[in-house]
Amino acid sequence: MEVFKREALATELATKILTVSPTSASSSGLFLAAPRRTGKSTFLREDLRPALENLGALVVYADLWEDRRADPGEVIVGAVRAELASHEGVIKRLARSAGMEKVAVGGMSFSLDRVGLGEGISLSAALAALSDDAGKPIVLVIDEAQQAIVSEKGNDALFALKAARDELNSSRHKGLRIVATGSNRDKLAMLRNSRDQAFYGAPLVNFPALDMAYVQWFCDRLDLGAKLDPAEVFELFKRAAFRPELLGAAADALRFEFGLPAGDIPARFAAAVEEQIAVSNTEQMRVVHSLTPLQSTVLRVMAVRGSNYAPFEAATMEAYDAVLKAIDPGADARVDVSNVQQALSALQDKALVWRAARGVYALEETGLASLMQQEGMLKPVPAA
Ligand SMILES: Nc1ncnc2c1ncn2[C@@H]1O[C@H](COP(=O)(O)OP(=O)(O)O)[C@@H](O)[C@H]1O
Ligand SMILES: [Mg+2]
Structure with a gap:
């Protein structure tokens, strides 16, 4: 599928990523945050990968959401192994350093399985060898990086990357930059809080949404039988929370409305975008409306407390009580630690709630809080 290119943005960002000023913390990596489906991946x-390569970097890309069942730590290790596989010289050197003088790469006397977390060859050694061999800095791009902290191995990978960063950014090597994206600022913030992890202190930057230039590009390509005014479409795009798919789906819907007079097309397009927004909202809220009163209660309190949400504190338990009484007055369900715990795991199973390995919770989708707010669902939650 053809996409709108954002070369200028990519070059600017790539330059910033690769330039290390002595006063900046950007050698810690960089976080790009933007809501889901707005074009990060x-x-x-x-755009970004080619721009980094043009500036002379070796890019290793790991998408922690590509396979939701895969352990995020394994995915990161897998991305490094995959890059190694295309550098035979590096494999030989690593094998030699692992004490295997005679290496038959094809004969598999050295297996890439030996590279990894707690394996013979650390991520740090592997990345350093890769960078030295290529004579280039490495940029490791981790898409949906918040997933790294949902598993122990993912956490281990972050520690390993911290070590790798320190090693590769020393004067002996060409450097390692880590660029991470995610859709939820609260979650990404958690990755920056731990001193011994790869992202400690890394700047969190709002990744810019697609802009008027994209809308212009979209309108130019559209073949609906009448021109749309990009300024009007941009307003619709804003209403659609900058999600290109909603514009695309609206255009698809119109394509099959036969015999539509050209003069009606702009108004019909606007209506079709509104329909798409409504469909997307209903879709998101469908699961929410199927929750038990207690699950709904826990979700509402979490939505309001945001990054201050402490699931089992006394004040939170009181908030649950108040909400449950308000939404389900007749019920005799009691709120206690064990049924809150159950509600939390049910919410996780329904992919509404995200849990870090250390027991910190957040809404899977930040946008859900505003939808619940719009429906008045958050009114019963008492102020903290
Ligand atoms: N630059 C672009 N040009 C055209 N379509 C785009 C562009 N960026 C994103 N899209 C479309 O928007 C949808 C979501 O994009 P994606 O990159 O997966 O978002 P994210 O990673 O932020 O969730 C995809 O269907 C994609 O094709
Ligand atoms: Mg993505």
Whole structure:
């Protein structure tokens, strides 16, 4: 599929990533945050990666959401192994350093399985060897990086990357930059809080949404039988929370309305975008409306407390009580630690709630809080 290119943005960002000023913390890596479905992954693949390569970097890309069942730690290790596989010289050197003088790479006397977390060859050694061999700095791009902290191995990978960063950014090597994206600022913030992890202190930057230039590009390509005014479409795009798919789906819907007078097309397009927004909202809220009163209660309190949410504190338990009484007055369900715990795991199973390995919770989708707010669902939650 053809996409709108964002070359200028990519070059600017790539330059910043690769330039290390002595006063900046950007050698700790960089976080790009933007809501889901607004074009982060597309930008990384189509624009940022080539821009980094043009500036002389070796890019290793790990998408922690590509396979939701895969352990995030394994995915990061897998991305490094995959890059190694195309550098035979590096494999030989690593094998030698692991004490295997005679290496038959094809004969598999050295297996890439030996590279990894707690394996013979650390991520740090592997990345250093890769960078030295290529004579280039490495940029490790981790898409949906918040997933790294949902598993122990993912956490281990972050520690390993911290070590790798320190090693590669020393004067002996060409450097390692880590660029991470995610859709939820609260979650990404958690990755920056731990002193011994790869992202400690890394700047968190709002990744810019697609802009008027994209809308212009979209309108130019559209073939609906009448021109749309980009300024009007941009307003619709804003209403759609900058999600290109909603514009695309609206255009698809119109394509099959036969015999539509040209003069009606702009208004019909606007209506079709509104329909798409409504469909997307209903879709998101469908699960929410199927929750038990207690699950709904826990979700509402979490939505209001945000990054201050402490699931089992006395004040939170009181908030649950108040909400449950308000939404389900007749019920005799009691709120206690064990049924809150159960509600939390049910919410996780329904992919509404995200849990870090250390027991910190957040809404899976930040946008859900505003939808619940719009429906008045958050009114019963007492102020903290
Ligand atoms: N630059 C672009 N040009 C055209 N379509 C885009 C562009 N960026 C994103 N899209 C479309 O928007 C949708 C979501 O993009 P994606 O990159 O997966 O978002 P995210 O990673 O932020 O969730 C995809 O269907 C993609 O094709
Ligand atoms: Mg993505």
